[in-house]
Amino acid sequence: MPVVRNLGRAASQLLQSWGCGCGVSIVPVRCIGVSPRQVASDASFHSVTFSESDHPRVLITGGLGQLGVGLAKLLRKRFGKNNVILSDIRKPADNVFYSGPFIFADILDYKNLREIVVNNRITWLFHYSALLSAVGEANVPLARAVNITGLHNVLDIAAEHNLRLFIPSTIGAFGPTSPRDPAPDLCIQRPRTIYGVSKVHAELMGEYYHYRYGLDFRCLRYPGIISADSQPGGGTTDYAVKIFHDAIKTGKFKCYLRPDTRLPMMYIDDCLKATLEVMEAPAESLTMRTYNINAMSFSPEELAQEVQKYVPELQVTYKVDQVRQAIADSWPMNFDDSNARRDWGWKHDYDLPELVTTMFSYLGSDSRIAQAN
Ligand SMILES: NC(=O)c1ccc[n+]([C@@H]2O[C@H](COP(=O)([O-])OP(=O)(O)OC[C@H]3O[C@@H](n4cnc5c(N)ncnc54)[C@H](O)[C@@H]3O)[C@@H](O)[C@H]2O)c1
Numbered sequence: 001m002p003v004v005r006n007l008g009r010a011a012s013q014l015l016q017s018w019g020c021g022c023g024v025s026i027v028p029v030r031c032i033g034v035s036p037r038q039v040a041s042d043a044s045f046h047s048v049t050f051s052e053s054d055h056p057r058v059l060i061t062g063g064l065g066q067l068g069v070g071l072a073k074l075l076r077k078r079f080g081k082n083n084v085i086l087s088d089i090r091k092p093a094d095n096v097f098y099s100g101p102f103i104f105a106d107i108l109d110y111k112n113l114r115e116i117v118v119n120n121r122i123t124w125l126f127h128y129s130a131l132l133s134a135v136g137e138a139n140v141p142l143a144r145a146v147n148i149t150g151l152h153n154v155l156d157i158a159a160e161h162n163l164r165l166f167i168p169s170t171i172g173a174f175g176p177t178s179p180r181d182p183a184p185d186l187c188i189q190r191p192r193t194i195y196g197v198s199k200v201h202a203e204l205m206g207e208y209y210h211y212r213y214g215l216d217f218r219c220l221r222y223p224g225i226i227s228a229d230s231q232p233g234g235g236t237t238d239y240a241v242k243i244f245h246d247a248i249k250t251g252k253f254k255c256y257l258r259p260d261t262r263l264p265m266m267y268i269d270d271c272l273k274a275t276l277e278v279m280e281a282p283a284e285s286l287t288m289r290t291y292n293i294n295a296m297s298f299s300p301e302e303l304a305q306e307v308q309k310y311v312p313e314l315q316v317t318y319k320v321d322q323v324r325q326a327i328a329d330s331w332p333m334n335f336d337d338s339n340a341r342r343d344w345g346w347k348h349d350y351d352l353p354e355l356v357t358t359m360f361s362y363l364g365s366d367s368r369i370a371q372a373n
Pocket residue numbers: 061062063064065066067068088089090105106107108127128129130131132146150168169170171221222223224225226231232233234235237
């Protein structure tokens with residue numbers, strides 16, 4: 001990449017000629033004062049020897065949402081409990097708090113985030129903090145702060161400390177002018193939500209830092225994710241989780257999307273498996289830094305039919321929420337993930353029937369559930 005290298009050199013020379021007081025570095029180190037909290041309270045532990053090279057030291061931001069706790073569980077199984085730190089700005093439930101290291105981390109607090117990375121000698125960062133599509137539209141300034149300013153903090157810290165950085169993107173990074181059936185990896189992306197705009201920004205900034213500073217940035221565009229033991233955080237695809245809970249609890253489900261609204265979806269185990277796989281993939285196998293991943297596509301009426309095999313008396317009604325319907329109508333109906341399958345061997349395990357069986361087996365056999373088999 002001679003052009004990129006020359007660009008870097010030229011920019012570096014320009015900065016030197018400006019005489020920036022903080023010294024010129026190839027990575028975007030910020031000129032900030034020393035945080036008093038940077039003096040590690042456990043500094044003496046730093047001389048303890050342990051097999052540093054064996055496992056990454058992982059930090060997960062925004063880890064108390066729908067996906068983070070499951071990711072921590074998977075990574076702890078692989079890398080050891082104490083090598084994976086879960087963080088968020090919320091208070092963890094007892095079972096999460098006692099299952100492994102947890103720390104407060106507000107991604108808008110640059111110094112604190114940097115201190116956490118330094119003091120814990122973090123090498124891999126999974127950046128999960130975000131405001132999702134529907135809650136983002138309800139509070140654009142906050143979504144802009146968390147999804148864009150927070151992202152800038154994470155990118156700078158990752159570049160400065162040479163981290164491998166995973167940032168999830170989404171089907172929401174596409175818009176009404178993108179091809180929708182299927183959406184390929186590379187095409188027009190003009191989303192109409194602050195969530196989507198911030199995710200396109202994250203994709204582009206991550207790739208820019210990769211080419212400009214050598215940041216090991218890896219990104220997957222997730223479909224709507226369905227999980228049994230964690231609740232979604234305010235997205236457009238949440239109906240596909242709620243239907244299971246409502247089927248069991250009340251036998252009635254009111255859907256906020258039209259019955260024929262088709263969207264790409266995935267069971268959480270597939271999503272987390274893909275995330276670990278792309279992070280472990282040899283760099284030379286990655287021909288891109290942002291990949292679509294897919295498993296299935298369905299509409300509310302198709303999901304309801306499958307759920308009714310377990311809860312035949314389930315009554316489904318439709319009361320369209322215009323905001324979420326407009327968002328869904330602008331997103332892909334299908335996702336082309338052939339590059340992920342080719343480059344690093346992505347393969348999903350769950351299609352719609354397995355997804356529904358697994359959800360009901362997790363959510364328990366309530367009296368409402370007809371024993372289908
Ligand atoms: N769940 C899905 O269907 C889905 C699909 C595509 C992409 N993603 C992406 O995956 C990631 C995780 O998604 P999720 O469903 O777990 O999200 P979620 O909304 O359930 O959780 C996000 C977490 O971010 C935290 N957060 C908010 N502001 C913060 C701040 N200032 N500092 C630190 N943390 C903060 C919240 O407390 C919350 O726990 C997100 O980046 C999301 O965009 C999710």
